[in-house]
Amino acid sequence: AFFCDLRYNKSSRFYEPAMNLRQNIMFGKDGDGMAENRLIGDYPVIGIRPTIDGRRGPLKVRESLEAQTMGMAKNAAKLFEENLRYSNGEPVKVVIADTTIGRVAEAAACADKFRREGVDITLTVTPCWCYGSETMDMDKNTIKAVWGFNGTERPGAVYLAAVLAAHAQKGLPAFGIYGRDVQEADAEEIPEDVKEKLLRFGRAAIAAATMRGKSYLQIGAVTMGIAGSIVNCEFIEEYLGMRVESVDEVEIIRRMSEGIYDHEEFERALSWTESHCKEGWDKNPDFVKRNDEQKQRDWEFVVKMMCIIKDLMNGNKNLPEGREEEAVGHNAIAAGFQGQRQWTDFYPNGDFAEALCNSSFDWNGAREPYILATENDTLNGLGMLFMKLLTGRAQIFADVRTYWSPDAVKKATGYELEGIAKEAGGFLHLINSGAACLDACGEVKDENGNGVIKPFWEMTEADQKACLEATEWCAADNGYFRGGGFSSRYLTRAEMPATMIRLNLVKGLGPVLQICEGYTINLPDEISDKIWKRTDYTWPCTWFAPRVTGEGAFKTAYDVMNNWGANHGAISYGHIGADLITLASILRIPVCMHNVPEEDIFRPSAWNAFGMDKEGQDYRACAAYGPLYK
Helix, strand or coil: CCCCCEEEECCCCEEEECCCCHHHHHCCCCCCCCCCCCCCCCCCEEEEEEECCCCCCCCCHHHHHHHHHHHHHHHHHHHHHHHCECCCCCECCEEECCCCECCHHHHHHHHHHHHHHCEEEEEEEECCCCCHHHHCCCCCCCEEEEEECCCCCCCHHHHHHHHHHHHHHCCCCEEEEECCCCCCCCCCCCCHHHHHHHHHHHHHHHHHHHHCCCEEEEECCCCCCCHHHCCCHHHHHHHHCCEEEEECCHHHHHHHHHCCCCHHHHHHHHHHHHHHCEECCCCCCHHHCCCHHHHHHHHHHHHHHHHHHHHHHHCCCCCCCCCHHHHCCCCEEEEEECCCCCCCCCCCCCHHHHHHHHCCEECCEECCCCCEEECCCHHHHHHHHHHHHHHCECCEEEEEEEEECHHHHHHHHCCCCCHHHHHCCCEEEEECCCCCCHHHHCCCECCCCCECCCEHHHCCHHHHHHHHHHCEEEECCCCCCCCCCEEEECECCCCCEEEEEEEEEECCCEEEEEEEEEEEECCCHHHHHHHHCCCCCCCCEEEEEECCCCCHHHCCHHHHHHHCCCCEEEEEECCCHHHHHHHHHHHCCCEEECCCCHHHCCCCHHHHHHCCCHHHHHHHHHHHHCCCCC
């Protein structure tokens, strides 16, 4: 952690740390940026369990394996610490058992240490035969994996198979990790295929465990009859280990009216907004346009509203004296705002708060993105949360609005689709007012000049300015938002790998997850304009081409649209479908639709006992084991 004085720079209107530390702390210039943990409760800890053949005797079997076994544990810990981060950017914490584990007494000592250290996730490692049920992790609350070394000197694979059988028999699912190629006994490097599975397990397990004990905060209630905004407490409690908190929207007005907000932050936020948020086009006819004075009041309202929503989620120790109750917040890891219609018919809309909360920066510089679902679509917000925890990146919330076929594009614009869009048989229009992160404009570039959505700890000041310059804030469409406000507007001008998901609830079945990997596409501006203007030209616009397979729900982009389970989608940078499948298996949520290659699917080994087809396995295993926290 870094602590330093902040100094206000009048020219940039940013608060800057003294001693030129600003780039390293606020913008992660060197890739080491971290943010404060906004939530109550420690982050989950990974515990490494080095198991060993317990036989001693004159041939010193155990003694001959000590260094190799503990070396595996240390190598695994190093891999996790160097490659996995918590959602605030901090490297994950890993602890190793004090000794190797050869008999039950050492397993008990390890379990005792792990309880003291707050371990939620365990990885058992071994190069050799061990006594399975004596050395296994028996804690029903930990998320488990076992790595068995592929070597010929000692049968690590035999222990792996034996202990996974014990896990299955006892109803304690565990992931099995076994390298494809035989290694020499003294090999210290971790093979690439093993690394991939270790990190996939680690990312998914950290995401699952991070949600435990946190809250989803709904501000308002059901929005325009959208099913995803009908909060299902049972699902959130039993599958995710979270609770639901509910606050009426009038609480925002009460806090505004009674001055229950951080006044210094509000003034700083308003000053930053006036300098960096460009006001855009007002599409409204003159007889309903708001004048400059009204718009200025709207700006003050929406900025104050965002400050208050952040306070509602995670509290604020800087609220006025005597407001200790409001200062504690709701420990919310995700939230949703109803808005339409009762709020937006009378008050400025929530688009500013939604878009900026979901982005990886605001007036405080780069910081961990919030998750704030527009229209209180809880299920889409939770999908965004899954992907933020897996990637550390800001997320997109959008309507899956329209399928555009090659023929329809040509008829409307005269343009013939090329590249990925042509291969997909068209593309989908992703657009909604509100909660798409500004990072999705595609103007942030990687070292090769490609558009990218970076983890927040890599966002520099130049990256933030690129997003702000690509975005304008249009006066809210009076047809949707009679109370005024502003909507973010940008065009995603980059071809980026992306994954779109949807979490759905089905009566009689429970939760299911849809996953679609694909690419954002960059159409010529004049073609984008012609198509964009056929819907709302004042909202952020992203064109998305699924990666098609020629079969089933992924035959073409049309089939993806036709099989999508709801009106909204949550979209993340990168092809992360395999990580999502692993996370879903931990949470016991079956995946009903995906285009992830079969060789990348990684689920607990017990799933193999539920049949030979991967999809059927998943449904049957999730039904048999049931919700993680029931």
